[in-house]
Amino acid sequence: MSDSPRPLRADARRNRVRVLEVAKAVLARDGTAASMREIARQAEVGLATVYRQFPTKEALFEAIVTEQTREIAGQAQSLADDENPGEAFFAFFTYAVTSSTGQKMLVDALADAGVDINAGELGQANRAMLDGAEILLVRAQQAGAVRKDMGMRELGALVSAACLAAERQHWDEDLRTRVLGIFFDGLSPRT
């Protein structure tokens, strides 16, 4: 966690962050058809600078997905021993939908492009996220907050659905709250 020994890379680091941020936004807007040139233009860096940080378009996508996946995995972990498992689970679900806007699209694009989603850093992050999510799900079920006939497949499907629709339809916060409310009611145990 100490400062790295190379102060030279201050600008390079800033450029990387900037490119990632812009790329996230551009991809959310234009989908995977977004061009590297457009990303470079909006990040106000040269085209080759993007390529220095991310040697292919695919690598850029993968970096974005990996970053977001890690964030979600981290959130799962910090909720793992929450004293209220039900609330923790629903909070995680909401966080995942809110933060992973556009991610599923990228994951699919990567899969289409033949990237092994379970390999490398992305695979690691993915497993961490899934493991964390499963813990939250099981604890919520044990606490009686979530119906028992739910598995990871259903959870993944629901989260994906919400992510994709929120992304493409630009859900505002109000709509998201109401739709997730419906989801959560559906997830409650049947009385």
Added chain:
Amino acid sequence: MSDSPRPLRADARRNRVRVLEVAKAVLARDGTAASMREIARQAEVGLATVYRQFPTKEALFEAIVTEQTREIAGQAQSLADDENPGEAFFAFFTYAVTSSTGQKMLVDALADAGVDINAGELGQANRAMLDGAEILLVRAQQAGAVRKDMGMRELGALVSAACLAAERQHWDEDLRTRVLGIFFDGLSPRT
């Protein structure tokens, strides 16, 4: 503005239908990145024949969406006076998700491209579909089968979510049934 008589268009009509069918399949497989040339090849017609029927790629997309929207609108209409409003509503929801696989992607592509989704034949079809859906929703609510705090916005969001996720993740029938089950439980009136 009157429909012109069509004495010679027997083969042209057949070509149009054929191109539409093939385009639907190709787009479902390759997404909106599918090329006009590929569609022409698979339809076994010349490239310019496709362009005669659909002056731009966008127009072809629009035609597909319009057709599918009309089908869904028709389904809503035929369920409009079903004697069991609750069943009718859920059947319609399921039909919409099942049949419009790949459609949402197109709608978004159109919207991205600046097409006014409410204009022209597509707008007409869209309004018919929404009107039909609203009737089904209201009747189901009046019958006590669907919670009262649902509006068309929530309905659209839910249908979209299911369509997009089903499309991108290749839900099998079993998973779709289970996920829609959760949706429908969430839509039931709170007891």
Added chain:
Amino acid sequence: MSDSPRPLRADARRNRVRVLEVAKAVLARDGTAASMREIARQAEVGLATVYRQFPTKEALFEAIVTEQTREIAGQAQSLADDENPGEAFFAFFTYAVTSSTGQKMLVDALADAGVDINAGELGQANRAMLDGAEILLVRAQQAGAVRKDMGMRELGALVSAACLAAERQHWDEDLRTRVLGIFFDGLSPRT
């Protein structure tokens, strides 16, 4: 040998020939680093027209080499039963050097690019050329016009050497005659 049944392709055919011609010249001048754009520009056709005829740069190279190889093979064949084997052999050698300007460079470029030089139409043409050359060589040796310790390897090396140097140094006819004269003296049987 009859006219092909498609008169439509008159212009396409002319473009193909034109592109091939220009490409031969451009490649002779700029080497394999010549750009497709430059070829298109000089041929006064659109870039995509070049690609319609030759789907990759490699394919264009291969087409050129194949064409030239065929011409040389044809020349070998028509000299195969010449009544003066010595003259026939030397005439063939001269023809090969004169006509295949720049070819060796392309062959090597293809080999570098991983093209199997013995496969497909090029391989066929290549074998025909080598077979024809061998016949001429053996006959010349039997007639006492060429030293016996010559094999196809040496022949290939000598022809290549002359081709490459003629190409890169822009030998005029006079110099070519004198240098080939030295070659031919070297090829004569030792007295």
Added chain:
Amino acid sequence: MSDSPRPLRADARRNRVRVLEVAKAVLARDGTAASMREIARQAEVGLATVYRQFPTKEALFEAIVTEQTREIAGQAQSLADDENPGEAFFAFFTYAVTSSTGQKMLVDALADAGVDINAGELGQANRAMLDGAEILLVRAQQAGAVRKDMGMRELGALVSAACLAAERQHWDEDLRTRVLGIFFDGLSPRT
């Protein structure tokens, strides 16, 4: 214009030599398409260090060619008063072909790029080499070892031819010996 003193350039000198060596090898392998970055990487120096020594890629090429030309000129000089002019000439020819592998390609690349081959240090080296070669040629002719109707143009053409073909076809030592044998027989006086 005077040579500046070089008190501090011990490492710079070493870098220059190292870069030149590596560049020679890389260019022999990858041709003139080799990238400056690759050369820097293999020389284990920074990219800008290469550019400090050689302000352009062209300059690097020129330096390599100049160095090799100087070596050949030196060889010519040391053979200039050999007691056996015929042997000396053929030894020089062989040395030139053997050592200048890859050089002709560079010379041509330079010429294509518009570099005046007769200017600067390269021109000087070139003249020295040609002068030395001419002396060897004339002495060999006077000694009756080489035919009289040979001039520098023919000599240059023959050496180039052998260099280029040896380079591009990866002649092994055996083949080179045999082919040069044919060349030398051709160069002998006609009996």
Added chain:
DNA sequence: TATGAATGAGCGTTCATTCAT
């Protein structure tokens, strides 16, 4: 002085669209 990050021109290739046949 040495480094490597940044840059933009250029390359091979694809695609929607137009036009001559």
Added chain:
DNA sequence: AATGAATGAACGCTCATTCAT
């Protein structure tokens, strides 16, 4: 009416070269 050849803009990517550290 139908065809497919022609076109140029755009894309992903690489490279020689410059500049800030």
